[in-house]
Amino acid sequence: MIRRLAWRVATLTEIRQETPTARTLVFDVPGWPGHLPGQHVDVKLTAGDGYSAQRSYSVANGDDGERVELTVQLVGDGEVSPYLTEVLEVGDQIELRGPVGGWFVWRPHSSPPVLLIGGGSGIVPLMAMIRSRGKSDTPFRLLYSLRDPGQLFYARELEKVTAGIEVAYLYTRTAPPDAGRAAGRIRAADLVAYGWPPDTAPDVFVCGPTGFVEATADLLIELGHDPAKIKTERFGPTGG
Amino acid sequence: MGIISRAFQGRPRDHDENLPPGQYLVHDFPVLSAGPTPRVPLDRWEFSIDTAEGEVHRWSWQEFQALPQETPTVDLHCVTKWSKFGTGWKGVSLDVLMEDVESAAEYALAYSYGGYTTNLPLEDLLDGKAWIVHEYDGEELAPAHGGPARLLVPHLYLWKSAKWIKGIRLLNEDWPGFWETAGYHNYGDPWREQRYQGD
Numbered sequence: 001m002i003r004r005l006a007w008r009v010a011t012l013t014e015i016r017q018e019t020p021t022a023r024t025l026v027f028d029v030p031g032w033p034g035h036l037p038g039q040h041v042d043v044k045l046t047a048g049d050g051y052s053a054q055r056s057y058s059v060a061n062g063d064d065g066e067r068v069e070l071t072v073q074l075v076g077d078g079e080v081s082p083y084l085t086e087v088l089e090v091g092d093q094i095e096l097r098g099p100v101g102g103w104f105v106w107r108p109h110s111s112p113p114v115l116l117i118g119g120g121s122g123i124v125p126l127m128a129m130i131r132s133r134g135k136s137d138t139p140f141r142l143l144y145s146l147r148d149p150g151q152l153f154y155a156r157e158l159e160k161v162t163a164g165i166e167v168a169y170l171y172t173r174t175a176p177p178d179a180g181r182a183a184g185r186i187r188a189a190d191l192v193a194y195g196w197p198p199d200t201a202p203d204v205f206v207c208g209p210t211g212f213v214e215a216t217a218d219l220l221i222e223l224g225h226d227p228a229k230i231k232t233e234r235f236g237p238t239g240g
Numbered sequence: 241m242g243i244i245s246r247a248f249q250g251r252p253r254d255h256d257e258n259l260p261p262g263q264y265l266v267h268d269f270p271v272l273s274a275g276p277t278p279r280v281p282l283d284r285w286e287f288s289i290d291t292a293e294g295e296v297h298r299w300s301w302q303e304f305q306a307l308p309q310e311t312p313t314v315d316l317h318c319v320t321k322w323s324k325f326g327t328g329w330k331g332v333s334l335d336v337l338m339e340d341v342e343s344a345a346e347y348a349l350a351y352s353y354g355g356y357t358t359n360l361p362l363e364d365l366l367d368g369k370a371w372i373v374h375e376y377d378g379e380e381l382a383p384a385h386g387g388p389a390r391l392l393v394p395h396l397y398l399w400k401s402a403k404w405i406k407g408i409r410l411l412n413e414d415w416p417g418f419w420e421t422a423g424y425h426n427y428g429d430p431w432r433e434q435r436y437q438g439d
Contacts (some may be wrong), residue, residue: 233274
């Protein structure tokens, strides 16, 4: 008999504001079994009358004992994300269970080059992979599509990434003057310039809103990438 | 009941008895798939049922379209927590497709263009519980939602309703599919909240 994934009590220990509408929540989760980069958790909030709401969030940190970090983007008409981004305070408790998902994960012992392509808050599970790379010699390339510089998550950390990880920012609406690329949605030329060529057979992870993921996966296949090497995770327009 | 989240109120209560535990209602139609969307030209599309005894029943797009069509209206429940009520589809009941299929098998594995698989007991495909659908909301089914045709098994979580369906293999033994080998529940009944292994 397989054991059920238990709901665990998570205590908020730290908050890092990423943008005006997104923040990273650092939880201490006693009994946490550990996770692989790319996996997610279910979060459950319970109101005083017993009503509860559940949502799924990607884990943002690498496996780190009983520490679980989530980066949550406020969704305007959401039910759970406004609470997580605006109400929850250090010391507060929520419930979560996981880790969930054995597909959209990078296993640090795998050897091909890694191509990460994130749109908006789709960067979160990809950041867990970057943070898990450690001293591995697997070369990483990240293409990070975002509306404008004000939407950037993990700014200081991405600035400092070490040798072996290359980061390209693809601004869709407003690019800073030194961007070297006109603002616009991801194009084949971006994948050629900043990605890996198909003949290097990279492991590709694409995460973001549905339209972004559909468009990017189609471009990758047109360029000759093997569909079987492309793992995707889509957010609907509906979110938490 | 778990711990109370300080100052959490949540949305106004719907008290909707059609909403399974842990789900919330949406009005759009989110897309979830594990890889790129396959594109299947209709002149190369076919759907098969292979029996455990080695028989193969096969339909081209024209043959499939010529079968009696039904227009089920059903509620959808995705394991990622959203539910959508009253979705309208057009397609062929598995009862029609299975009419001339003889097999002692008890299990089925649905497989798709693009390589996706999902397993379910054969009885969950029969008696008006499942369809191969090719229209959604009066329009041909978009590739992102599983077009040209997908399985529709609305009484189970939506990952069981394989997009881009290519065929169904009847088996004497249960053979876990894509998500079922990646931590998700083998059966996936939303009313028993069978999301993950062990639920």
